[in-house]
Amino acid sequence: MHHWLTLAAAAALMANGAVAQFNMLRFACSQLVVDRIDPLVNPGVRYSPHLHQIVGGNSFNLTMTPVEYDLAKLSTCTSCSFAQDKSNYWTAVMFFKHKNGSYHRVPQIGNGGPQGKLVNNGGLDVYYIPSGKVTAFKPGFRMLAGNAANSDDGQVTKGNICHRCWTSTSEDNFVGGAPCTGSDTVAIPANPQCKMIRQTIIFPACWDGTNLDSPDHKSHVAYSGTGASGGGACPSTHPVKLPQVMYELMWDVSQFDQSMWPASGSPFLYSMNLGGSAAHGDYVFGWEGDSLQKAMDNNCNLNTDCAAAGITAQKPEVYNACTIDQQAPEPVDGWLASMPMGEMAVRA
Template sequence: MRFQGAQVAAGLMSVLPGAQALLRFSCSQLVVERLDPLVNPGVVGSPHLHQIIGGNAFNATMDPAKLDIPGTATCTTCTFADDFSNYWTAVLFFRARNGTYHRVPQKGNVFFEQAKGGMTVYYTPTLTGGKVTAFKPGFRMIVGDPMERTAAGAAKYRQLTYTCLQNSMTRTGETKNLPPKPCPAGIMANIRFPTCWDGVNLDSPDHASHIAYPTSGTFESGGPCPSTHPVKIPQLFYEVIWDTTAFNDAAADWPTDGSQPFVWSYGDATGYGTHGDYVFGWKGDALQRAMDQNCQNDRCSGLGSQSLQQGNQCTVETTVDEQIDGWLEELPGGMAVTDASGKVIY
């Protein structure tokens, strides 16, 4: 389902007040498995489980010197058919009182309910005018740190948050930690990437040093880029809705001490370690054209599009043979859950 008429205005005001233009579109789930071509290139069975969306060129290695992503991919889960990029995050689990784990399902975002899980992806040009430079072939980046377990440590990632959804349109009350109470319509993870680039490096050893946040304020407030990273890039933003509603009976199912029961696949029960990964794969200059012409939502003149149903059909075969569904004795990969000191909690 596409935005139309009043839905456009209502949707924009609820998610990005003041925005003049943006791409907002759905990407269904491509695959869920333990692969991470940025942090663990070439490893089949990376330490923790990820959910990946985008083009079907995704694989364990994705060497930028050897892989032409839009030239290799034959389909994409995104509704913009020119976007063969890959986007991924960790996976949320529910931990029962008996110590077993169950993967939390995802659901499509508002107006994209027919998507097969996945995410809603945003690319927003500057909100205060001026040129924004689209990502280049070979560009990749990470935001967040799965090792973080404290509010102080997570503070350096300014806009990695959660929304406890009261209904499908809730867009207020963001927190840095996982919500401590049941959320009537699920938990939305909000992952906003830095918006300044050094203008030279398509990647860096930590996949983050070549990008930076504005020196003050945020992208939305028009904060200036630092001199070390002077080039404004689009704000890339993921919304991922985890359908936690099956686990909302706190009296019967949550820990007896009142703590929240959700755990990330990398062993984090706080939420402070949330993170996101990105590998650029738009065809030709499609993304730059979209940024230059101030496109609106999931429609943009000159860009190819496809239906949600078509995107749902794009998949890749899993390469890691393991159980990830049903009730599990441990997190996939045997990942332990740790606290701020690195001590294993369970």
Template sequence: MHLRKFSAIALLARGIQAAAVLRFGCSQIVVERLDPLVNPSDNPSPHVHQVVGGNAFSALIPQSDVSELANCTTCTFSEDLSNYWTANMYFKARNGTYKRVGQIPNRFLNGETGGMTVYYTGAYDGSKVTAFKPGFRMLAGNATQRTTGGVTKWNAICFRCYNAKNFGGDNYAPCADPSVDSVALPNKMCPGGIRTTIRFPTCWDGKNLDSPDHVSHVSYPASGTFENSGPCPSTHPVKLPQLMFEVIWDTAPFNDKSLWPADGSQPFVFSQGDSVNLRANSTGYGQHGDYVFGWKGSALQNAIDAGCFGATCNKLKTQTFAAANKCAVPKEVKEDVEGWLTELPGGSMGM
């Protein structure tokens, strides 16, 4: 179903006014152990990330206007030179070796190479949202999380197991259906892959572009959720667009019972480790997303104010994926992250 038609139906069914929703693909630009947000200048950082967006990505990204540092992007909109990244998923085979899981490009779009789909959503009640400012950055999730905790409070991070029939048809309803969405990694084989949804805080203190923990300068709503127009807390009064990542992990190539643990337990693990101890199954609770803003000028604000929908917007410059996929950064960490590995890059727990 076409995105505009599907979204309108979904919103009307929920009694919510339609909002601007930029929804676009970004190809992978690099997969390696760098994290300029949490571990700036560290080469390598503790665990592997899969990164999309502008070519300013490096072990250290100066806290300045990233749109002036990068000169190309792997994203649909050429004015978006931001960087978006998540922990990468690995498959742990019965023999104890690990293999990186790739990403399936979103099937609503065409031409991506791995990567993810990025959303920026305006307020459902029509109220003003303020676009991020040059130098802004933030984090969603916590790599050390091993219990549900805040993962579920705002429907911030969840997983969905796709089968071959329903894949891609319900992408606009993240974390909304407890019959198919879970805060833990699915414990069964998923023919269509596993979707990760990561939703970022939507309220800002209006002053700080970052904070030591990359979280304190932003907040989720004081009550309710962004979707039901929950108010921002007084400490963080500025309403932001809702940034959301959607990654679909291509788990199908590993759906071989002879490779799975003999007891049939969940074999997928994120690159930071994500289990309570070496003997416990991976939970998925530690999945997280990082964001460094890099849109040019007022492009993002203009697109949201104009109510743009999907991957086309007459306020923005669109590029083909043939052009986007030419954008690249040199790999800085010299290690194998693709073959069958005896441990996760960075150590058996990736921390």
């Protein structure tokens, strides 16, 4: 997501004789660890059903009970650029399937564009998009977007979870319009012209105001429209407007030449051994104190210090250095004999 938000907001205000900046947080989060654990969906399970890439606070653990586990206090560093954000964000991992049957994790890079380049060592970019007055998440809040078991593209709202074919290896060469519009697809593009694939995951922006979580990690929140607009008016069942969280991932597929592709089926799969219909993101809130609320109230913008909220953007060498060891040890880099599922993965 780049200039379209600023331009859209400015255009709307210019009609009334004013010009203003569309303010939102947009920042980089580097890889904390790639690990087969999931404290949201499979708490306490070592070697969970599929592999995740995790970013954020280094207190990320096998089991993170909401009431007892205060990420902001327990984390000593974060792999995200804002020092005050000890939240954890994670997604499934994209793999390339070679025609010989082996698998390779698709590398990730940061994003560029008119709003500035974000530097990532793996990981993803995070957005907090306000729409009017919003209420920041409370300690212990967590949610899930998408369904890791879904194999039907038609069951996914393309306006909230999508993929885009990027025909350049330069992320600065912006392609298309707003996220999850135009030619974006639920399915992972299988086009040899794609040099990168951008994945977008947009979370609900309305909350019931009571529950920090729910059994399915979804029922306590609700969507109010589609797209990265901050969301519309909230329904009466979920009346509290939240900052809209969006993940943006740039998967670099340029090294996987078409000569390596399997004879049939998509060469790109997520770590559930499923396609784009199963794309999903997990979120566990962990900002220090009321720093996120202040950032929203004071129109803090992009990836820069904001004194009014007391938030500070770290240099890449600082947040890149925040990593942890796997808690379900197995190889995840290089060519693997099979997808990391079931038993511990082994190299090809």
